[in-house]
Amino acid sequence: MGALSTYRAQAALAIRTSFSDRTNFVLLVLGMAVNNGFWLILWFLFFTGFRQVGGWRMGDLARLLGILYTLFGVATVFAGGYRDMAGAILRGEIDALLTQPKPVLARMLARESIASAWGDLSTGVLILAVSARLDLAGAALAVAAVAIGAVAWLSAGVIFSSLAFWVAGARSLSRDLMDFTLMFASYPGPIYGGWAKVAAFTVLPAGFVAIAPVDLVRRPSLEAAGIAVGAAAAYAALALAVFSLGLRRYRRGASPGS
Amino acid sequence: MRSTPPWTADLSSVAHTAAALAAAYRVGLASALAAWPVLLGRAVFYGVCLTILGAFWGKVAAEHLPGTLAARLPAGGLGRYVGVTELITLSVTTIQLRLEDELRSGALEPHLLRPKHYLAQTLAGEAGGMSARFAVLGAAGLALLAATGGPWPSVSALAGVVVLAVLGAFVGVLLFTLVGLTAFWLRRVLPALLITQKLIFLLGGLFAPIALYPPWLHAIAVATPFAAHIAFAGEAMLAPSWTQFARALAAQLAWIAVLGALAALMWRAGLAKTLREGV
Amino acid sequence: MPPAITVQDLRKAYRFPRRRAGPFGALRGLIDPEFTELTAVAGVSFDIAPGERVAIIGPNGAGKSTTLKMLCGVLEPSAGAASVLGLVPWRQRTALARLIGVVFGQRSQLWTELPVRDSFALLRRVYDQPADTFAHRRDALVERFGIGALLAQPVNRLSLGQRMRCEIVASLLHGPRLLFLDEPTIGLDVTAKAAIRDFIREQSLREGQTVVLTSHDTRDIELVCERVIVINAGRIVLDQPTDQLRGRFMARKLVRLQSLAPSLNLALDGVTRRPSEPHVTILEIDTRRARVDAVIAAALALGGIEDVTIEDPPMEEVIHEIYAALDR
Numbered sequence: 036m037g038a039l040s041t042y043r044a045q046a047a048l049a050i051r052t053s054f055s056d057r058t059n060f061v062l063l064v065l066g067m068a069v070n071n072g073f074w075l076i077l078w079f080l081f082f083t084g085f086r087q088v089g090g091w092r093m094g095d096l097a098r099l100l101g102i103l104y105t106l107f108g109v110a111t112v113f114a115g116g117y118r119d120m121a122g123a124i125l126r127g128e129i130d131a132l133l134t135q136p137k138p139v140l141a142r143m144l145a146r147e148s149i150a151s152a153w154g155d156l157s158t159g160v161l162i163l164a165v166s167a168r169l170d171l172a173g174a175a176l177a178v179a180a181v182a183i184g185a186v187a188w189l190s191a192g193v194i195f196s197s198l199a200f201w202v203a204g205a206r207s208l209s210r211d212l213m214d215f216t217l218m219f220a221s222y223p224g225p226i227y228g229g230w231a232k233v234a235a236f237t238v239l240p241a242g243f244v245a246i247a248p249v250d251l252v253r254r255p256s257l258e259a260a261g262i263a264v265g266a267a268a269a270y271a272a273l274a275l276a277v278f279s280l281g282l283r284r285y286r287r288g289a290s291p292g293s
Numbered sequence: 294m295r296s297t298p299p300w301t302a303d304l305s306s307v308a309h310t311a312a313a314l315a316a317a318y319r320v321g322l323a324s325a326l327a328a329w330p331v332l333l334g335r336a337v338f339y340g341v342c343l344t345i346l347g348a349f350w351g352k353v354a355a356e357h358l359p360g361t362l363a364a365r366l367p368a369g370g371l372g373r374y375v376g377v378t379e380l381i382t383l384s385v386t387t388i389q390l391r392l393e394d395e396l397r398s399g400a401l402e403p404h405l406l407r408p409k410h411y412l413a414q415t416l417a418g419e420a421g422g423m424s425a426r427f428a429v430l431g432a433a434g435l436a437l438l439a440a441t442g443g444p445w446p447s448v449s450a451l452a453g454v455v456v457l458a459v460l461g462a463f464v465g466v467l468l469f470t471l472v473g474l475t476a477f478w479l480r481r482v483l484p485a486l487l488i489t490q491k492l493i494f495l496l497g498g499l500f501a502p503i504a505l506y507p508p509w510l511h512a513i514a515v516a517t518p519f520a521a522h523i524a525f526a527g528e529a530m531l532a533p534s535w536t537q538f539a540r541a542l543a544a545q546l547a548w549i550a551v552l553g554a555l556a557a558l559m560w561r562a563g564l565a566k567t568l569r570e571g572v
Numbered sequence: 573m574p575p576a577i578t579v580q581d582l583r584k585a586y587r588f589p590r591r592r593a594g595p596f597g598a599l600r601g602l603i604d605p606e607f608t609e610l611t612a613v614a615g616v617s618f619d620i621a622p623g624e625r626v627a628i629i630g631p632n633g634a635g636k637s638t639t640l641k642m643l644c645g646v647l648e649p650s651a652g653a654a655s656v657l658g659l660v661p662w663r664q665r666t667a668l669a670r671l672i673g674v675v676f677g678q679r680s681q682l683w684t685e686l687p688v689r690d691s692f693a694l695l696r697r698v699y700d701q702p703a704d705t706f707a708h709r710r711d712a713l714v715e716r717f718g719i720g721a722l723l724a725q726p727v728n729r730l731s732l733g734q735r736m737r738c739e740i741v742a743s744l745l746h747g748p749r750l751l752f753l754d755e756p757t758i759g760l761d762v763t764a765k766a767a768i769r770d771f772i773r774e775q776s777l778r779e780g781q782t783v784v785l786t787s788h789d790t791r792d793i794e795l796v797c798e799r800v801i802v803i804n805a806g807r808i809v810l811d812q813p814t815d816q817l818r819g820r821f822m823a824r825k826l827v828r829l830q831s832l833a834p835s836l837n838l839a840l841d842g843v844t845r846r847p848s849e850p851h852v853t854i855l856e857i858d859t860r861r862a863r864v865d866a867v868i869a870a871a872l873a874l875g876g877i878e879d880v881t882i883e884d885p886p887m888e889e890v891i892h893e894i895y896a897a898l899d900r
Contacts, residue, residue, distance in 0.1 A: 403681035
């Protein structure tokens with residue numbers, strides 16, 4: 036219970052902070068919405084010329100982008116601390132958290148909320164509402180897909196950031212790895228084969244962030260649900276394990292930032 | 294009576310300016326090479342881009358759907374095209390950030406107290422940095438080409454691509470220079486930057502070869518500096534020809550001259566404003 | 573010999589668009605802007621002879637840096653005229669740049685990621701210096717200022733004092749005839765300040781360079797410059813040789829004592845007590861009549877002293893005193 040209430044309090048504060056400069060907030064949100072809208076237009080142009088790729092049409096891609104933007108927005112608004120967690124670890128900022136009785140990871144995730152992510156969140160929801168043509172069941176599946184994807188995304192963030200417990204250059208490395216994961220996740224799953232597919236389902240978990248959750252909405256089945264949920268849970272468990280291991284190392288004073 | 298002909302002073306001045314620009318170029322190159330982990334990271338990013346986009350366009354080309362633009366794609370997909378376009382994009386340095394920082398923070402002042410042109414010196418430095426990136430990414434690109442076992446382009450074709458890519462990168466850095474110079478008047482260059490990036494994506498052929506666009510859009514794209522920045526070099530990789538090369542070269546040189554002149558004008562206006570109002 | 577610097581009624585006023593009140597204020601402001609004018613320099617005139625070492629002092633916002641920038645050519649005046657080494661600074665900026673050296677205390681002119689040596693090499697090209705002349709001058713300056721051990725280090729790894737020494741050498745590499753220094757000792761410790769002051773003074777005496785220095789620190793003036801121009805609110809209020817100024821206005825020290833007792837019983841000749849909070853005693857010592865060490869010894873003899881600080885009176889007080897003297 037400690038983790039949840041701590042997290043809630045901290046996240047609320049972080050979100051309020053991101054609202055503080057109203058003009059800047061509006062500009063960031065609008066800017067991100069325009070940015071995402073632009074990508075949608077490019078994809079629309081592509082499908083006008085090529086009709087489909089890997090069995091995916093514009094509607095499928097809209098569903099992908101809708102889910103992806105939404106899960107990214109949810110994760111980055113409500114647990115935005117993952118973005119610079121590696122930096123925080125390297126700067127020794129978790130020292131203050133370690134001396135307090137509340138769970139460290141929850142607080143690290145909740146300490147920041149990125150204003151522009153509201154733009155991703157709203158664009159994502161809008162795309163899902165308008166172009167994904169979901170009925171009630173589809174909408175429920177979309178919500179499930181967002182939740183599963185967000186868990187996988189945050190888990191990836193925690194794992195990559197935890198590298199900072201071992202490696203001093205982890206700040207830019209973890210950012211790059213997250214960017215690569217997002218890039219992989221932004222394209223239709225069926226295009227990947229061979230090494231790319233292996234990468235997308237292991238090292239850079241784009242598969243579990245977007246490909247599997249989107250499949251759940253496209254072709255719902257118990258099997259798809261099992262894979263998606265199971266994978267996200269496994270990733271989350273891995274993230275907790277890696278973080279705990281790293282934290283133990285940090286406490287021993289063996290980390291670059293400690 | 295003059296002991297030396299009058300033009301020797303001008304020649305000497307030109308030689309001095311060239312030497313100063315060369316020194317700035319060397320500093321830019323050395324700094325970029327010294328930060329080799331950054332270069333390595335960029336090469337990895339390049340590899341990831343090529344993997345994803347190569348897979349994407351490869352799939353599109355392989356499916357070869359009738360009645361679509363797929364008929365106009367080369368059989369192997371657009372891997373090489375993307376290789377060239379991403380090489381140019383990732384070689385261009387973030388001069389707009391440097392300009393924004395120096396113009397807004399007043400770090401411009403020491404440069405104004407020197408007898409050399411700030412913008413020219415800065416561009417020379419960026420050219421040095423770009424050379425390092427271009428070399429490293431180019432090597433990575435060739436390595437990937439060898440790894441994928443594709444047929445090698447002819448030496449003349451490759452040379453043509455390199456020339457157009459280098460000049461294309463310089464067109465790009467001039468575009469971002471104009472973006473950076475808006476810092477004289479705007480609080481943030483970000484809006485101008487985002488618009489420029491979107492135009493490069495759409496009209497520069499970073500998203501898809503502009504040859505696939507409807508004729509009206511293609512005509513517009515070709516007339517912009519964005520195609521000179523990216524598309525021409527990419528097309529030279531797909532379908533090399535002397536005519537295409539000559540036209541592309543002429544267009545790039547023209548745009549370098551135009552954008553350079555525009556940058557010089559913006560600089561003069563911005564400098565006049567700074568001298569009037571202080572940094 | 574013609575003056576190195578001639579300044580005639582130089583003025584600088586800045587205009588800011590004023591934000592108008594009300595819901596359409598921003599729009600109205602765009603169409604029909606109103607301006608507020610801020611006068612930074614309200615008309616200064618002076619001459620500086622070649623080889624002279626002059627300090628321009630004054631409180632914050634007095635117009636010192638603005639004046640200096642106009643003389644360097646990086647700021648255009650609103651009115652007035654100036655000539656530096658025979659050139660109009662804001663019109664012949666590039667030509668003047670070859671003849672002057674400038675050091676900003678708060679802004680680096682070196683390339684921060686590069687080793688100092690590489691910055692110097694780049695400056696040779698910037699100033700079109702022949703290789704052997706440059707090498708000779710560089711080596712002499714490096715040795716004289718003792719920065720040999722710093723040459724291989726990147727500028728951003730140097731301490732402030734080390735960086736300032738490199739900045740000063742950098743400003744002299746092209747053999748300028750005139751040196752402008754804007755707050756060169758700001759933020760430095762006592763040893764670093766002393767080293768820089770000595771160097772500047774000796775360099776000027778040796779090479780015959782004209783030096784114009786702005787500073788908040790009265791010791792910069794006393795130890796480097798032979799003449800002081802005091803600027804306040806954009807105007808010159810005093811222009812005198814340093815000796816005269818020293819004698820009249822700078823013969824004071826402030827000693828601040830922190831004690832266990834709420835107040836101290838100290839009555840000494842040449843010492844005035846200033847108002848302060850309990851447990852703190854601020855003594856103003858006229859150094860012509862009393863010695864600082866004697867006063868402190870007397871205080872310590874009382875016992876229960878926790879802390880002693882010795883300060884120069886703030887620049888604002890010196891200016892205030894100058895005003896008071898002028899009024900009389």
